[in-house]
Amino acid sequence: MKIVACINHVPDTETKVKVGADGKTIDPAGVNYMLNPYDEYAVEAGLKLKEQYGGETIALSLGPDANKETLRKALAMGVDKALLIKDDSVRDSLSLARAIAEELREMKPDCVLFGKQSIDYYDEQVPGLVAEFLGYPSVSVAVKLEAKDGNVTCDREIEGGHEVVETSFPVVISAQKGLNAPRYPSLKGIMAAKTKPIEERQAKPFPSGVEVLGISKPPAKSAGKIVGTDASAVPELVRLLQEEAKVI
Amino acid sequence: MNIIAFAEQRDGKFKKFAHETVQAARKAADALGGTMTAVVIGKNVSAIAPGLGAYGAARVIAVEDDRLEFYSTTAYSKAFSDVVSREAPGAVFFPASQMGKDLAPRVSARLGAALAPDCTAIRAEGGDLIATRPVYAGKALAEVKVTTPVKMFSLRPNVFTATAADGAQAAVETVKPELGENDFASKVTSVKVSEGRPDVTEAGIVVSGGRGLKAPENFKLIEDLADVLGAAVGASRAVVDAGWRPHDEQVGQTGKTVSPSLYIACAISGAVQHLAGMSSSKYIVAVNKDKDAPIFQIADYGIVGDVFDVLPALTGELKKTLGK
Ligand SMILES: Cc1cc2nc3c(=O)[nH]c(=O)nc-3n(C[C@H](O)[C@H](O)[C@H](O)COP(=O)(O)OP(=O)(O)OC[C@H]3O[C@@H](n4cnc5c(N)ncnc54)[C@H](O)[C@@H]3O)c2cc1C
Ligand SMILES: Nc1ncnc2c1ncn2[C@@H]1O[C@H](COP(=O)(O)O)[C@@H](O)[C@H]1O
Numbered sequence: 001m002k003i004v005a006c007i008n009h010v011p012d013t014e015t016k017v018k019v020g021a022d023g024k025t026i027d028p029a030g031v032n033y034m035l036n037p038y039d040e041y042a043v044e045a046g047l048k049l050k051e052q053y054g055g056e057t058i059a060l061s062l063g064p065d066a067n068k069e070t071l072r073k074a075l076a077m078g079v080d081k082a083l084l085i086k087d088d089s090v091r092d093s094l095s096l097a098r099a100i101a102e103e104l105r106e107m108k109p110d111c112v113l114f115g116k117q118s119i120d121y122y123d124e125q126v127p128g129l130v131a132e133f134l135g136y137p138s139v140s141v142a143v144k145l146e147a148k149d150g151n152v153t154c155d156r157e158i159e160g161g162h163e164v165v166e167t168s169f170p171v172v173i174s175a176q177k178g179l180n181a182p183r184y185p186s187l188k189g190i191m192a193a194k195t196k197p198i199e200e201r202q203a204k205p206f207p208s209g210v211e212v213l214g215i216s217k218p219p220a221k222s223a224g225k226i227v228g229t230d231a232s233a234v235p236e237l238v239r240l241l242q243e244e245a246k247v248i
Numbered sequence: 249m250n251i252i253a254f255a256e257q258r259d260g261k262f263k264k265f266a267h268e269t270v271q272a273a274r275k276a277a278d279a280l281g282g283t284m285t286a287v288v289i290g291k292n293v294s295a296i297a298p299g300l301g302a303y304g305a306a307r308v309i310a311v312e313d314d315r316l317e318f319y320s321t322t323a324y325s326k327a328f329s330d331v332v333s334r335e336a337p338g339a340v341f342f343p344a345s346q347m348g349k350d351l352a353p354r355v356s357a358r359l360g361a362a363l364a365p366d367c368t369a370i371r372a373e374g375g376d377l378i379a380t381r382p383v384y385a386g387k388a389l390a391e392v393k394v395t396t397p398v399k400m401f402s403l404r405p406n407v408f409t410a411t412a413a414d415g416a417q418a419a420v421e422t423v424k425p426e427l428g429e430n431d432f433a434s435k436v437t438s439v440k441v442s443e444g445r446p447d448v449t450e451a452g453i454v455v456s457g458g459r460g461l462k463a464p465e466n467f468k469l470i471e472d473l474a475d476v477l478g479a480a481v482g483a484s485r486a487v488v489d490a491g492w493r494p495h496d497e498q499v500g501q502t503g504k505t506v507s508p509s510l511y512i513a514c515a516i517s518g519a520v521q522h523l524a525g526m527s528s529s530k531y532i533v534a535v536n537k538d539k540d541a542p543i544f545q546i547a548d549y550g551i552v553g554d555v556f557d558v559l560p561a562l563t564g565e566l567k568k569t570l571g572k
Pocket of ligand 1 (some may be wrong): 013037457458459460461483484485486487498499500501502503504514515516517518519520521522525535536537538541553554555556
């Protein structure tokens with residue numbers, strides 16, 4: 001089975017966001033990057049499928065050279081190959097997904113795994129877009145994945161419960177926290193990942209469909225009222241919630 | 249500009265965010281001098297469709313098929329895209345719900361229509377729509393414009409208002425979708441509903457607990473408070489990772505994004521990753537014994553105190569005032 005995990009390289013969650021000089025992107029100074037957290041579940045799911053079916057696992061990332069760092073993390077976790085689709089431009093999800101689908105179409109994978117969402121732009125779009133471009137069925141926000149022969153059964157998270165989805169390979173799946181427990185790279189894996197080659201191809205250009213007019217810091221919220229320091233403050237809190245905030 | 253709104257229903261009932269989507273689309277269409285049509289998909293949905301009139305839909309297209317009783321990514325994408333192609337609107341509004349977020353990208357790819365996801369505001373300007381959306385975990389807001397011929401937006405639940413007007417009934421057109429076996433390449437075979445409290449993303453009030461509760465059984469204090477308020481229970485990642493609470497309760501950057509009208513954070517420090525998921529709540533209450541906990545910087549009301557003391561008192565007081 002040919003299994004591809006698409007992974008993204010995103011600012012780490014502690015990043016202090018400063019608006020860049022162009023007013024449209026963030027100031028990259030001092031920003032540390034990491035493997036998008038949800039994509040670790042995707043890589044783990046890929047490794048598990050290979051354990052079950054045999055075959056090959058490939059980590060794919062689209063972006064600048066810096067994304068190699070994230071690809072090395074996937075190699076250290078145990079994927080067989082890494083592929084950088086090199087691109088230095090800023091793209092929207094539609095254009096990004098078109099470029100990824102273009103590569104995948106030639107690779108003809110049986111399963112393409114994604115994280116549920118990138119934690120930079122929170123788009124939650126690339127998996128569904130890629131699936132549609134490939135003509136594959138898809139399951140998003142999967143918290144359980146069971147494969148038997150050619151069939152796939154997933155639980156996907158919905159409001160107040162789960163949907164049980166039945167589909168078959170080839171398929172696109174996006175991973176939610178809870179799908180599995182991503183393995184830690186072994187020391188041997190980390191050492192090996194340092195020297196494994198990363199294949200590179202140039203990304204095809206596609207126009208963006210979303211234009212960022214500007215980004216700004218959200219209006220600073222002023223710290224609120226400290227109502228008290230023990231349970232005696234409770235009646236006043238309840239009054240404020242009823243009369244001032246009018247939320248209960 | 250004419251607008252289509254995807255009105256999500258499950259089990260023959262419209263979701264609250266379906267009403268929000270329809271009303272936001274109505275307002276945007278009015279501002280741009282266009283029409284607004286709501287679309288509902290499912291089994292026997294023409295029966296519930298007239299009710300959308302109260303939220304501003306004069307016309308509803310009900311796409312009906314017994315095979316659409318449960319959601320199917322592939323079948324819904326085809327059925328909805330077909331309606332959109334036929335109607336040729338300038339914009340399509342979705343809720344940024346679990347169904348909307350699954351459906352929208354597939355429709356986007358089918359129609360070559362780009363999507364601005366999870367918007368918290370949409371305004372009409374110069375004949376176009378400009379959306380505001382939180383990025384980088386809510387640490388920045390982006391203003392975006394969609395430049396493809398058909399523009400798509402998904403709306404963060406609980407942010408847009410939905411108020412029902414009396415009496416208005418929508419005119420309903422029922423259509424049968426063209427769906428073959430291939431269009432059901434993925435299908436939902438059953439839905440497991442979690443019993444009891446509402447989901448964190450849908451609830452008007454969320455009561456969340458963190459590591460300061462010290463042990464899983466102490467979440468009883470959170471549950472009791474949630475129950476008097478009819479609220480959902482949320483959790484910080486620290487307690488989810490510790491296995492005290494299920495991960496679908498996790499609020500934050502790697503959990504759910506919530507915007508209830510009231511969020512009560514109990515014994516949660518307020519790490520940036522937690523704030524990422526709840527800072528768009530309308531009112532925030534924090535109970536924490538550390539006066540320097542970062543959660544107080546975004547809380548509207550705070551009690552610097554011990555949860556084991558404050559929560560039972562709060563639950564008791566609310567029982568009294570709310571007459572329960
Ligand atoms: C990549 C990444 C993603 C993350 N994603 C998320 C996420 O989605 N959601 C999330 O929540 N976190 C997330 N985190 C973790 C986050 O950084 C914090 O570690 C976590 O939110 C802390 O949880 P907590 O507030 O419950 O615990 P703590 O930070 O330990 O805080 C406990 C609080 O309880 C208070 N307290 C203790 N006892 C009492 C008492 N008796 N009465 C009153 N107050 C008391 C303490 O003063 C303290 O403020 C993420 C971290 C990373 C690195
Ligand atoms: N530049 C990228 N390269 C490879 N995969 C990506 C990239 N951006 C997003 N993805 C994948 O798509 C998922 C959803 O991302 P998004 O739609 O951006 O929220 C991520 O979790 C990744 O698995």
